[in-house]
Amino acid sequence: MSCAIVFCEAGPEGMIEASLRTAGLARRLADELVLCGRELPGVAAEQARQAGARRLVSLAVPGYAPRGIARALWQLAERLGASAVLAAGTDHGNEILAHLGALSDEEMVANCLAVERRGEGYVVTRQRWGGSLLEEAHLEARRALLTVAAEAVAPASSPEPEPVGEESFEPSLDPADLSVTASEQREQAAGVSLASARVVVSGGRGVGGPEGFGVIEEIAEMLGGAVGVSRVVTSLGWRPHREQVGQTGTKVTPELYLACGISGAIQHLAGCQSAKTMVAINTDPEAPIMSRADYAVIGDLAEVLPALRDALAERLRRQ
């Protein structure tokens, strides 16, 4: 019997969607699926059952200590003879599996979209360039260590969920495994979060300067959305980096992405290509964004945006 272990992240509401999708992919790689995590809430057992897991293991690691968690995963994998260890390709997932790869001196393959057995090894498809390019590769490894680009993997639920055994696992850790442990402080949420906004109104170099963002903010607010920007805008210091959308910024998945004065570089699109509808406003009808946007207004932002703000205000007043 082969077994695949998935390290799952959880909050008080349960295991996160990205971890559950990772479990869906992992289930196809081995006979038995084992989920594990730290500080798992009560609902995790039912989530694990729905995901088709047979065991749910709670890792006794005090605090978020990436190396300590990796050590625990390694010991659990050895104990169970696991053929694969997976995590969602989040900041935590990639960090923990990198530590696991380093501890055990094995390959770690980041941000996989698809994985299949081939002979003794695996064929993996993974993201490069923030998802703008894919790589197909062959992995030959005693144990596959993988993170999964969960936002690009469909959710899967188990056909016939069976009962889940719950247990806890006490790893034996070195002091060095815990020397880097996070002190955590919950942040005050301010406004609509960019990553989860339903509407993103984004400005690029075409906005012309920091003043030009006043009207973008007004439109975003009227639509209940968040402001996004391109890298040029943050590099010039017009807006803070936390608003940047793209490969080295935030990935957004809104219903509407309104791209104002943004050319559509591949690294920018890497962050907004999952938008349901994209509308571009640009003076250049040949800008690359035009082959990704659904709709376009050809024109100068200085003219279009104030008119849009006024028209929206008018329409919203009438509603």
Place this chain on the structure above:
Amino acid sequence: MDLLVCLKRVPMVGGRIGLLPSERQIDTAMLGFTVSPHEECAVEEAVRIVESQGGQVTVLTLGPPEAAEQLRDAVAVGASRCLLLEAGGKEWGPMATARAIAAAAEQAGPFDLILFGNEAADTADFQVGVRVAHLLGRPVATGIKSLSVESGAVTARREYRGVEESFVLQLPAVVSVKEGINLPRYPSLPGRMRAKKAVIETLSPAYSEEGLSMERLVVPKVERRRAAVLGEGREAVGELVDLLEQLGILA
């Protein structure tokens, strides 16, 4: 403080990515080269630390001889020593890369702090920094958005799912950073002059294969569409608002 910053030369792709017929490499014939924005920020962070505390910034790359250009770019904004690890025309995986960097850091160091980008712009393996830390037996933190150095330790902070996480690492340490940690400066004229004259020290690390072998690169199928033009200038605004209404955005 002696700092080392690791940089990877990558093609500067723009509107779309073209592949060579082998499907194993990006067609770079018409492209310039750069490093990841994360790595640019790592250089800036190192230079700021040296400006406030003294010391020097060494930059390192494993790549082709042309990657000296990326080292010089870093000198133009304040780095002073350059190490080029010759890749010898091979594709290096993250394990071999980490071994080469760790060996070079021991040979050319000691370094109090080694900075990386969170992930390389092209391969995005998310691991070279962590592996180097393990090989050197040092503490490491990744994805860092704020760093402060004080009496033999660094405090490194980042935000994750609405929680601020902060880590204290005793020096010598390894940190990988993300864009946004600072706003990198532009090169000055004297900086550019220094860059031209910078000496590039070269090393020839030993190559080794890995269990992950690339078969081909694929440009993902995205719907190429032609945006439907709603209109031009101010005249198009009425159409746009109607569209938003149809999409249910105004509800």
